[in-house]
Amino acid sequence: xxxxxxxxxxxxxxxxxxxxxxxxxxxxxxxxxxxxxxxxxxxxxxxxxxxxxxxxxxxxxxxxxxxxxxxxxxxxxxxxxxxxxxxxxxxxxxxxxxxxxxxxxxxxxxxxxxxxxxxxxxxxxxxxxxxxxxxxxxxxxxxxxxxxxxxxxxxxxxxxxxxxxxxxxxxxxxxxxxxxxxxxxxxxxxxxxxxxxxxxxxxxxxxxxxxxxxxxxxxxxxxxxxxxxxxxxxxxxxxxxxxxxxxxxxxxxxxxxxxxxxxxxxxxxxxxxxxxxxxxxxxxxxxxxxxxxxxxxxxxxxxxxxxxxxxxxxxxxxxxxxxxxxxxxxxxxxxxxxxxxxxxxxxxxxxxxxxxxxxxxxxxxxxxxxxxxxxxxxxxxxxxxxxxxxxxxxxxxxxxxxxxxxxxxxxxxxxxxxxxxxxxxxxxxxxxxxxxxxxxxxxxxxxxxxxxxxxxxxxxxxxxxxxxxxxxxxxxxxxxxxxxxx
RNA sequence: GGUCCCAUCGUCUAGUGGUUAGGACACCGGCCUCUCACGUCGGGAACGCGGGUUCGACUCCCGCUGGGAUCACCA
Numbered sequence: 234x235x236x237x238x239x240x241x242x243x244x245x246x247x248x249x250x251x252x253x254x255x256x257x258x259x260x261x262x263x264x265x266x267x268x269x270x271x272x273x274x275x276x277x278x279x280x281x282x283x284x285x286x287x288x289x290x291x292x293x294x295x296x297x298x299x300x301x302x303x304x305x306x307x308x309x310x311x312x313x314x315x316x317x318x319x320x321x322x323x324x325x326x327x328x329x330x331x332x333x334x335x336x337x338x339x340x341x342x343x344x345x346x347x348x349x350x351x352x353x354x355x356x357x358x359x360x361x362x363x364x365x366x367x368x369x370x371x372x373x374x375x376x377x378x379x380x381x382x383x384x385x386x387x388x389x390x391x392x393x394x395x396x397x398x399x400x401x402x403x404x405x406x407x408x409x410x411x412x413x414x415x416x417x418x419x420x421x422x423x424x425x426x427x428x429x430x431x432x433x434x435x436x437x438x439x440x441x442x443x444x445x446x447x448x449x450x451x452x453x454x455x456x457x458x459x460x461x462x463x464x465x466x467x468x469x470x471x472x473x474x475x476x477x478x479x480x481x482x483x484x485x486x487x488x489x490x491x492x493x494x495x496x497x498x499x500x501x502x503x504x505x506x507x508x509x510x511x512x513x514x515x516x517x518x519x520x521x522x523x524x525x526x527x528x529x530x531x532x533x534x535x536x537x538x539x540x541x542x543x544x545x546x547x548x549x550x551x552x553x554x555x556x557x558x559x560x561x562x563x564x565x566x567x568x569x570x571x572x573x574x575x576x577x578x579x580x581x582x583x584x585x586x587x588x589x590x591x592x593x594x595x596x597x598x599x600x601x602x603x604x605x606x607x608x609x610x611x612x613x614x615x616x617x618x619x620x621x622x623x624x625x626x627x628x629x630x631x632x633x634x635x636x637x638x639x640x641x642x643x644x645x646x647x648x649x650x651x652x653x654x655x656x657x658x659x660x661x662x663x664x665x666x667x668x669x670x671x672x673x674x675x676x677x678x679x680x681x682x683x684x685x686x687x688x689x690x691x692x693x694x695x696x697x698x699x700x701x702x703x704x705x706x707x708x709x710x711x712x713x714x715x716x717x718x719x
Numbered sequence: 720g721g722u723c724c725c726a727u728c729g730u731c732u733a734g735u736g737g738u739u740a741g742g743a744c745a746c747c748g749g750c751c752u753c754u755c756a757c758g759u760c761g762g763g764a765a766c767g768c769g770g771g772u773u774c775g776a777c778u779c780c781c782g783c784u785g786g787g788a789u790c791a792c793c794a
Contacts, residue, residue: 243794355721386792421792428794452789520742541725549744597757675753687755
């Protein structure tokens with residue numbers, strides 16, 4: 234039997250990284266087994282579902298490179314297009330006496346819950362409408378339709394005796410008393426099926442073999458299995474992944490700051506880094522930390538998934554991003570950095586080959602693309618601002634002659650020969666003439682060229698900056714020294 | 720509160736009855752050095768508690784404690 238897994242996000246908000254990790258694991262399991270990965274859109278809640286969220290989900294997965302074999306844009310993979318099927322199945326259950334209409338109003342239900350809570354009983358539905366409709370009438374019951382005056386809900390008649398066993402691929406065996414499962418609503422009074430019902434029917438119709446999802450769904454599982462049975466299907470295998478928590482130990486949510494895939498993309502993270510981070514949160518392969526997509530697929534299995542929740546560690550993600558910053562091909566970085574430069578309204582004073590050289594000097598100093606562009610501003614902009622503190626410390630009158638001399642040396646280098654070696658030779662002559670150590674000259678030059686005291690190696694900076702801009706900045710710094718003196 | 724899940728350094732984890740309990744992030748220190756980084760070398764840091772089982776438990780069982788999830792006409 235070929236493995237078929239699915240990822241079924243609902244388009245009611247951004248694609249959350251805790252959530253997308255479940256999708257990733259489902260994806261890896263399918264790919265590892267040469268099976269199919271299906272993307273399904275759970276949009277039964279038409280009030281909250283938006284086109285923007287759908288686009289964000291699709292774009293996020295594409296950016297991450299998590300590709301699906303079946304799913305959008307194929308209309309069949311949207312729950313909102315399957316209402317006829319849900320109605321048919323619900324009617325079937327009604328006819329067979331496996332479901333029944335419930336006439337309790339939302340307000341009544343709410344009151345019942347509060348009452349149960351006061352009396353410290355379990356807050357579930359007590360089943361008061363379970364036998365209200367005689368079996369003979371059940372087959373004649375129609376689905377809810379408010380406009381036709383049928384504003385009741387349809388509940389699933391859950392078995393009250395026995396047990397339901399979930400043999401989870403990750404958590405092991407969990408046994409539930411059926412008496413604990415109340416009769417859940419499968420059709421709302423507005424004629425819309427609920428999640429637990431639609432999901433089961435989809436998983437059955439699309440022949441899912443393995444349900445991979447967060448363990449917050451574990452309590453739902455016995456109910457869903459019972460619906461599978463009632464519908465005449467065999468439940469799939471389950472793999473419940475532990476949750477991803479925020480630093481405070483609570484389920485990761487928006488209030489923990491950046492949590493969406495888009496947020497990390499816009500912060501200058503690489504999809505490789507995000508994927509690598511996510512795959513190691515709850516899964517391991519010995520001591521290995523760095524995984525290519527091919528390796529993830531090759532090694533992934535549930536046996537090496539942990540059972541306990543993990544706390545999202547932004548610093549480790551940052552380190553991974555840094556790792557990819559240092560090791561991705563320069564051509565790729567050139568491509569990736571452009572939108573970030575554009576976003577700052579900057580222009581690029583060179584071609585891709587020049588950009589590569591620039592990035593090469595910066596990549597081991599920047600952990601994200603945003604940082605990279607920040608550091609690159611002295612390369613990218615014609616005008617630089619000199620930090621006052623740096624100027625006060627390094628651009629003193631005494632250094633002016635040496636700066637002038639260096640400007641002359643640099644200016645005299647033939648453009649065909651303009652590289653680190655010739656630049657270093659120019660430095661050596663100035664150092665010799667003024668009897669200075671490199672350290673005494675490098676810092677003032679650094680301030681003159683970059684505006685600050687921190688930068689890549691000074692020869693590299695000059696090589697990338699180019700002769701003319703270097704000379705111009707050197708001369709400007711020289712006069713700044715003189716002005717400060719007078 | 721009921722039900723279910725979970726428990727190794729601060730964090731992510733390796734470990735599957737006998738190990739000086741390993742790695743990674745973060746942190747601290749040395750080296751390298753034109754600054755900052757990178758790199759490199761080294762350091763501190765963990766088996767929640769109590770009972771069993773066993774010649775021997777981080778590993779198996781039970782209890783406790785702690786943490787989490789879930790109990791919607793949301794998904």
